[in-house]
Amino acid sequence: MSIAPRPMSLRFDGAAATAQRHLGQLRPSFQRSVERLSSGLRINSARDDAAGLFLSQRLQAQTRGAQQAVRNVQDGISYLQVADGGLTTQAEMLGRMRELAVQAANGIYSATERQAMQGELDKLVEEIDSVALSTKFNGRQVLQDLGTLTNEQLVVEGLRRSWLESSEEMIEKHFGLTADGAPLTIILDAPGPVGVAAYVQGAAGADGRSYNQELHVNMSAFTNFSMPNASAAPFHLDRVIAHEMTHAVMGRTMNMAALPQWFVEGTAELIRGADERVLADTLGQNAAATAGLVAGPWDSAWGGTSPDYSMGYAATKYLHGKLEVAEKTMIDLMDQLEGGATLDAALTATIGMTEAAFVADFKANGTAFIQGMNLADADVGSIAGGNARTVVQDQDVVTLDPLRGFTEIWPSGTPATAVALQAGANNSSFDRVDFAGLKMDAATIGATELDLVEDAGGAIDRIDRSLKSVLSARAYIGAIMNRLEFATRSLSVSAENSKAADSRIRDADTAAEMTELLRSQMRTQSAMNALSSTQTQRSSVLSLLQFA
Known part of the structure; x- marks a missing residue:
């Protein structure tokens, strides 16, 4: 294809215009290559690659979020290390306290010598409180920190800490029963219902067991209480939970629908104590008054009144004594019921009496039995022993799954946590690590009311439980720390990959951009040379005008 020749013109130089146009087109490419090489980035503005810029900015935000999450996790590990240090000190002091209790239990020491041991123990108890108060991270007490909880969250906190597990x-x-x-x-x-602190309900199946059980807690009864026992002595609400959990476990292990109500409620009261x-x-x-209650009709017309509960408890306690005489236990009786026996058959197999004969025996001897009970002392009469505060053992570690025999379904908004650690770059439950606060003063872990003078053996038991609480707390902290260390690794890898x-x-490909820059330079130089050559044509036109 031939190009038509252009006339020589003074007003328009086509060749120069073409050269200038190509030179102008080469300038942006040259500038872009210079910009990329100087910045090291392929994308310096949205016009370079709009979709790529969008994705790049998202990845940068994700990377920065992951890097901050790593710092968050490291702060969390530091927080837990401080807590673990305080717990280590408390464990060492409890070890010394146990050593003193074992020493005091030795019969060769006089009361005066035991009192000297008691003096050292009392100071160690004070120091346990001091450690709980003084162990801080960033001004926050890590061993006196349950967080700010709603009343509902506080109840769930109690259920998760000790009420369910200890029950x-x-x-x-004591009954040999575990749910399935x-x-x-x-x-x-x-x-909730007026006058009812808690209750368990479910649907009775063809086998008499209870299905789809629900533990209802009446929030009207669980108000203005303190951990770990809730409410005031002797009506600590953790004892109420122990009563109801007895129903729940028996409901899953035997034909509870066939059992008389006095036995159902009496066994539950025997767990919590009802002196x-x-x-x-x-x-x-x-x-x-006692004779009138023993006479009934608690056995035949259960009305759910307090005297009915009292007689059910007294009759079951009387039965417990009968079992001991027969060299049997409540476990032997419950084994019979769990195996499918009726109460009548179970009683016959264990104490040699039918249900009717046992009830008649209690009605004949129940008044004397009740009058012979020591109801005025601190012991509440539970089969487990203990006073109102200690019958349900306190623990200070929140367990997300406290029951081995049940799969708990928790209400929404729980559990409450004292520390919510943002351990990820996004806003999801997988990006948070929540852990409960720890309240590790002497009263909470049960390291009080230790008497080496009169009850050194009891002090050993209480110190062992306190030590268990502290060591369980350390195990809980250690588990979280291990999780956080793995989270740090995962976040670091995520940030690196992002x-x-x-x-x-x-990022710019330096080799490719350098090649493009050289290409642009060569083309620019060529265009400038072409533009320079157009000046020759202009000179020719001017020469013609000079000869005119």
């Missing part, structure tokens, strides 16, 4: 342990130890992993839905009623109830209902063990991906998208 289950009592039932297993069935669901247990915890429901916080606000308000104070019997003392009140019998008007201080008054003979006439930076690599961003680099592949946004």
